[in-house]
Amino acid sequence: MMGIIWNIAFFIIALGILVAVHEWGHFWVARRCGVKVERFSIGFGKKLWGTTDKLGTEYVVAAIPLGGYVKMLDERVEQVSEADLPFAFNRQHVLKRIAIVAAGPMVNFIFAVFAMWMLLMIGEQAAKPIVGGVKANSIVSASGLKPGDQIVSFEGRDIRDWQGVNYAIMRAIGDNEAKLEVLSTSGLTRDITLNLQQWNLDPDKESPISSLGLVPYRPGITKKVAFVEESSPGDQAGLQINDIILAFDGTTVENWEQIVELIKQRPRQNVTILVERSGTEVLLNGAVGVKPDEQETGFLGIIPFQEPWPATHLFTKKFGPVDAVFEGAKETWRLFTLSLDMLGKLFTGDVSVKNLSGPISIAQGAGMSASFGIVAFLGFLALISVNLGIINLLPLPVLDGGHLLYYFIELLTGRPVPESVQEIGFKIGGVILLLLMTIAFYNDIARL
Numbered sequence: 001m002m003g004i005i006w007n008i009a010f011f012i013i014a015l016g017i018l019v020a021v022h023e024w025g026h027f028w029v030a031r032r033c034g035v036k037v038e039r040f041s042i043g044f045g046k047k048l049w050g051t052t053d054k055l056g057t058e059y060v061v062a063a064i065p066l067g068g069y070v071k072m073l074d075e076r077v078e079q080v081s082e083a084d085l086p087f088a089f090n091r092q093h094v095l096k097r098i099a100i101v102a103a104g105p106m107v108n109f110i111f112a113v114f115a116m117w118m119l120l121m122i123g124e125q126a127a128k129p130i131v132g133g134v135k136a137n138s139i140v141s142a143s144g145l146k147p148g149d150q151i152v153s154f155e156g157r158d159i160r161d162w163q164g165v166n167y168a169i170m171r172a173i174g175d176n177e178a179k180l181e182v183l184s185t186s187g188l189t190r191d192i193t194l195n196l197q198q199w200n201l202d203p204d205k206e207s208p209i210s211s212l213g214l215v216p217y218r219p220g221i222t223k224k225v226a227f228v229e230e231s232s233p234g235d236q237a238g239l240q241i242n243d244i245i246l247a248f249d250g251t252t253v254e255n256w257e258q259i260v261e262l263i264k265q266r267p268r269q270n271v272t273i274l275v276e277r278s279g280t281e282v283l284l285n286g287a288v289g290v291k292p293d294e295q296e297t298g299f300l301g302i303i304p305f306q307e308p309w310p311a312t313h314l315f316t317k318k319f320g321p322v323d324a325v326f327e328g329a330k331e332t333w334r335l336f337t338l339s340l341d342m343l344g345k346l347f348t349g350d351v352s353v354k355n356l357s358g359p360i361s362i363a364q365g366a367g368m369s370a371s372f373g374i375v376a377f378l379g380f381l382a383l384i385s386v387n388l389g390i391i392n393l394l395p396l397p398v399l400d401g402g403h404l405l406y407y408f409i410e411l412l413t414g415r416p417v418p419e420s421v422q423e424i425g426f427k428i429g430g431v432i433l434l435l436l437m438t439i440a441f442y443n444d445i446a447r448l
Contacts, residue, residue, distance in 0.1 A: 007367030010377070011359070012065045014366045016042055018108070018385050019068040022392070025107030026070045026100055031055075033096040036087035039071040066359075072100075094411050101403045108389030109332065115382040116328035123318025124375045126161040130217040130313055131182075138213020139199055143192045145182065145214075152189065153181040160315075162209065162216050167338050169208040172196060174350030203355055204446075219307040221256040225275075232301025237273060237286020239302055246281065247274035256304050263288055267298035335386045343390065358440030396429035397422065 020042055027040050036056070043062030050060040072089040073080055080088050089097065129151040134141045151159050154168035155178055172178045172194075180192045194212065201211045209216065225243045228235050245253060248262045249271040267290035275282050288298040319327050345351040362384065369380035393401040402425065406417045 003367070006371070007363045010366040010370040011363035013370075014362075014377075014381060014384065015067075016065055017381065018111070018388055019043075021111045021385065022104045022108050022388060023068045023070050025103035025105075028107075029103035030070065030072055030089070030100045033092060033100055034087060035089050035092060035096075035100065036073040036084060037070055038073060039069075041071070042068045044068075094407050098404060098407045098411070101400050101407065104400055105389035105392045108385045108392070109336065112332045112335065112382040112385040112389075113325070113328045115378045115385065116331045117324045119375050119378040119382070120317060120319045120324040120327050120331075121321065122375055122378075123316055125314055125316050126163070127216070127309070128313055128315060129159055129162050129165045131214060132217030133215035135210075135213035135215065139194055139196065140213040143180075143194050145180075145192055146184070147217075148185040149182040151180055152183050155179055161317075165214075166208055167334065169212065171338060171341055173201060173342075174345055174348070217313060219309050222305045222307060223253065223256055223259065224305045225302050226305040227303040229301035232299075233287060233289035234300035234302040237300070238284045239273065239275070239286075239300070240277065243275040243277050243282075245273060245275050247272075249273075263300055264297040267291075267296050269298070332382060332386060335383055336390070339387050339390050353439050354443055356436065356440040356443055358437065358444040360441070360444035396433055397425035398429040398433055402426075402429050 023040060023042070027037055030037050038056070039058045039060060041060040041062055043060075043065045044067060045062050045064040048061050048063055050058055052058045073084055073087055074089045075085070076090050085091055089100070092100075131145060131147050131149045131151070133147050134145055151165055153159055154165065155172065157164075157168060159165055159168060169178075176195075176197050178194045178196055180194065181189055182192055183189050199211070201208060223245045225234075225239055225241055225245070228239050228241060245259055247253060248259055249266065249269075251258075251262060253259050253262070266288045268288065270285070270287050273284040273286065275284060286300075288300060291297050291299050342351055342355075346353065346355070365380055365384075366377075369376040392399050393404070395401045395405045397403070397406070406422060406425075410416045
């Protein structure tokens with residue numbers, strides 16, 4: 001339950017920030033273009049809080065935190081006094097209307113750069129894309145990629161960390177092959193070609209990296225206990241943090257993987273656990289719990305310590321104020337082009353509609369990123385802000401992009417699109433958007 005509350009809370013925080021940023025773009029440019037703004041609202045429905053500035057704009061926080069809007073004076077919506085007609089949105093030159101509508105998505109992209117700038121100023125430690133293992137009979141096993149190799153470029157794009165590898169693999173969806181440059185443990189570089197003709201990615205079952213047979217390097221896991229869940233079978237057996245497990249139910253154990261397998265095989269069984277505690281061997285007695293899954297596997301509720309990372313396998317992504325601006329812009333551009341690429345492949349069929357995510361997945365992403373800290377949450381905000389900007393630029397009449405389409409037609413023809421045509425477009429756009437939202441929501445439910 002606490003996990004659900006956590007996800008919802010950070011979903012509301014993330015959505016509130018991004019909606020405020022988007023609507024502020026419309027608001028700021030509308031003010032500069034001489035349009036009277038009547039209301040700036042974060043959320044819909046009942047007003048929870050509000051205030052009015054000296055220019056008559058009401059600022060509102062409403063009860064339903066699923067969007068927001070900027071209400072501008074417009075005689076197509078309501079009657080406008082003669083004195084206020086020059087300040088009505090519909091009376092502005094078409095270039096001004098284009099600027100006002102485009103400002104929302106544009107500010108989303110600017111905010112993404114800002115979020116990445118903050119992220120890179122704070123800095124984060126990242127793992128170099130060094131291969132820890134290669135799955136047998138996989139795409140990468142046939143390419144000659146070996147454990148210890150470091151991926152330095154993917155299809156000509158420089159790669160610095162595993163996130164970069166993940167993005168590069170996603171770009172390769174639908175391609176027949178992908179070319180990599182790798183650095184071996186001996187310091188020599190070589191080119192590798194991945195044959196992707198038989199590659200099928202199901203993101204609900206595995207990550208893009210895993211689907212190719214790649215296993216990123218991770219430090220080994222020790223037999224020392226790092227965490228014992230309260231009231232778990234391990235806690236009831238008397239296991240403590242820093243205990244080193246020597247034997248399980250009479251079997252001497254060599255590594256953590258062996259311990260896990262022995263626990264899984266003994267659901268509901270009484271067992272003995274021999275541990276080393278402060279230099280002394282202690283024999284514990286307890287019962288293995290059971291997970292309510294199909295196999296009814298055993299569990300104790302304990303987590304081990306991991307061996308430290310080699311210093312050569314890590315680097316810190318941190319920049320000064322000026323360099324972080326350029327790096328943030330580069331990272332935002334990478335997110336922008338990747339999102340466009342995925343959108344294009346969605347329409348060509350290379351990416352399945354099953355990959356569409358809705359509010360539940362976004363909420364889970366918000367909660368998960370927030371649990372990792374401010375750096376991860378800023379990265380999440382940048383990604384969602386870029387996608388929000390792109391989605392709003394789609395030429396669907398109910399979105400900013402649809403309005404821009406009408407205004408560009410007006411700019412070229414010298415006359416506005418007839419209202420009857422606009423109404424038909426709004427209906428078609430509404431149906432398409434509702435269909436996409438339904439598919440995304442269905443996908444979210446199916447993933448639960």
